[in-house]
Amino acid sequence: MPSSSPDADQVQTAEGAKGLAARIAHSLSDPVLRALVTAVAVSRIGRGVFLAVTVLFFTQIVGLSAGEAAIVLAVSSGCGVVASFLGGWSADRWSARRLTFVFEALGGLLLAAYAFAGDFTSALLLASLSGFFDSMGYSARSAIIARGFQAERRVHARAVLRTVTNVSIAVGSAIGAFALALGTAEAYRIVIVGAGLLCAVGSLPLLRLTAEVDAPARATPPPSVTATGSIDTDAAAAALAERTDWSRRSPWRNPRYLALTVLTGVFAMQFGVFEVGVPLWITRETAAPEVTFAVLLIVNTVLVVMFQVRASRGTHDLRTAGRVTLIAGGLIVAACLVYALAAGVPAWVAILLLVAATVAYTFAEILSQAGGWGLSFELADPKRAGAYQGVFGMGFSLGSLAAPLVVNATAITFGFAGWAMLAVIFLAAATGTWVIARRAAVASDSAAASV
Structure with a gap:
């Protein structure tokens, strides 16, 4: 069941009377949104740091050409395309909250590993894996939003999260500017490791989410073979109907x-x-x-x-x-x-x-x-x-x-x-x-x- 939320009219009245920060704070009375906001706020600071320094790190410290850096970023984005579907598909079969935690924690650790990239091949591998898991985590988090809120609150939750994302990335970009100002390899590597660890730590609040945000358990039919060894036709038919219905509901x-x-x-x-x-x-x-x-x-x-x-x-x-x-x-x-x-x-x-x-x-x-x-x-x-x-x-x-x-x-x-x-x-x-x-x-x- 979706998490409980304030009455829509009360929400609009309260939001109309308060500033942006107060409106977001009012929204955080919902435990699901509170956990998501906390996770996003921390992890996107790390992502903002990374976005500010990554291209210059590749070209000035690792020694990649501009073309090689573009290939690394393009391949990373391409891996995210495939991962977007796989993350959502996985969230329909297993625990969305645990998967989101795992995906985002792995993505953060892989970002930290960028600091140890020494050539085009290692940079390409790390960027591909990081982009893959980040997109997996985003899709799994979208599944949490779809299940964790009533219809009139889902878009509101996405809007709050996007607002928090923009603020956090701006803060992270400002932090990344210190590495750009110093310009040394050590400064770049320190802020990249810090950014990756922030992204990983940001996944921890997701563990506070309850099983309510996970997909409903799929029906498990009884064994198709009875104790006497004969085929249970009703059980077999139920299993087939369940698989058929699941396939029929595919977005494809x-x-x-x-x-x-x-x-x-x-x-x-x-x-x-x-x-x-x-x-x-x-x-x-x-x-x-x-x-x-x-x-x-x-x-x-x-x-x-x-x-x-x-x-x-x-x-x-x-x-x-x-x-x-x-x-x-x-x-x-x-x-x-x-x-x-x-x-x-x-x-x-x-x-x-x-x-x-x-x-x-x-x-x-x-x-x-x-x-x-x-x-x-x-x-x-x-x-x-x-x-x-x-x-x-x-x-x-x-x-x-x-x-x-x-x-x-x-x-x-x-x-x-x-x-x-x-x-x-x-x-x-x-x-x-x-x-x-x-x-x-x-x-x-x-x-x-x-x-």
Whole structure:
């Protein structure tokens, strides 16, 4: 059974009267969310440290070329695609809380082992294993969220966790800056080991979760052979029916969910637009100084922290989730076009345009995440929540993996026309998601009316 939670109206009243920190603190009255937040807060500080130093560690300390470092990171992301499904699939068969603990602890220890990488091969192996277990842990944690909360609280929980993640990564990045400032091999290795151990320690609060967040035990039919040696046909039929029902509920047999996964994966390329396309666009095509991107990162992080929880209210409703996704599509179109306009204008104009585009992009990010979370939970089969969340995570991972290539082939190569191509792609994905949500809502209403 899902964990108990405050009445929805009381939650909204309390949250409306308090600041961000107070709203999150109010949410932590739920023991499941409290354990998840504690784990994420600690582990993502470690991840933030690692993100700040890893590329320079590979190139300046280990001695990898820029191309080799890119291969290491790309292969790590590719391993995460496969691991996303396996983590969710495993969480439907065994204890999700224990699996999440094991996966995240192993991922943290492997991050710490980066400090001892001495060449391309060892770096590639460690990055692949670390990315694999980190994605396994993320999918298993998504299964916990799907089972551990009532429908109206799942997206709220994801929003709180994303807010905490952003704050923790920012803190970790600031810590990692010390290694960058010192620039010595010892400084890099010390902060990498510390970051990995923080990630491993962050998994410990997951052990406080109860069995309520695990998948219901699958029915175990009685032996198919009786004491007299004859075949128990009823038991055999029950076993076959159980296996058939389990297979029928597979996300791979749900075209609507697969379509949702593809479309949200396409929209997930927005992160590549901001993290890869925007800094390249600034340095190559605009008069804005390179430090502008650091300012844009701060704007993005602050807005996500301030508004993600608030913007996620009500997106467990299919129509609301579809509607906010469509709004996100319109905002990302505006962001793409305004980013494009920043080329060929004076520096101060370019900076203003880049900031305005980032504000539009960030609210598109916030709303698309909220809508995607709601649909990923509500359109999933609750008996196989782990597998569904794993498939959904695969789509997101594939979108993130493809994003650098797509952004380079469009915006960076063709300029304004390329940004327009990206805008069309995102709008098509958002519109398709809205159509899926609307049809699912109509079908749900029809089913409810016929009962």
